[in-house]
Amino acid sequence: AQSVTQLDSQVPVFEEAPVELRCNYSSSVSVYLFWYVQYPNQGLQLLLKYLSGSTLVKGINGFEAEFNKSQTSFHLRKPSVHISDTAEYFCAVRRWGADGLTFGKGTHLIIQP
């Protein structure tokens, strides 16, 4: 089985400051890695995904993430955040050959003016 750990339940950061949301995973088999964002009362929207190849992946809204196999991490970063980035962010993995995503508990990103 696989699991996802998001180390921070909440991350407050000032507007225009950089942010990193941490994600670590464990799995006995190869997985695909994803970051989703959830705005209040809405569904989840895919920010970016890592399938293979370059370990640095760029997503929407200026987000990027780096896959680190040795540390089993997939941290999400943005160099300068905006008020509109306030949301819940979920890291997820998908085992090769399976449909279901396994999500972390989520990190609430709070942007302070």
Added chain:
Amino acid sequence: AAGVIQSPRHLIKEKRETATLKCYPIPRHDTVYWYQQGPGQDPQFLISFYEKMQSDKGSIPDRFSAQQFSDYHSELNMSSLELGDSALYFCASSHPDASSYNSPLHFGNGTRLTVT
């Protein structure tokens, strides 16, 4: 662009009643997934369908069943509802791809089920 449509948006039921949630995937998407998200929790995968056949199964209770119809819409049927079933239920769909596991999931806005 068309998105995943879920109905109803909100549903209130009493304990031991039944509920049916509907999901209409994005046109030409052939795979549908159901997730349950409890209050303040991460989404939990319930079940998925590909070309009208069950594809994968997660933590779906025996009281729940689902199916995908010929027009690719899906319904999640929930019986003998319990208070703990109160949650946001998401449907997602994905586009057929040479390697379907690479296809990103597109989520609907969910159905909020409240069991009283």
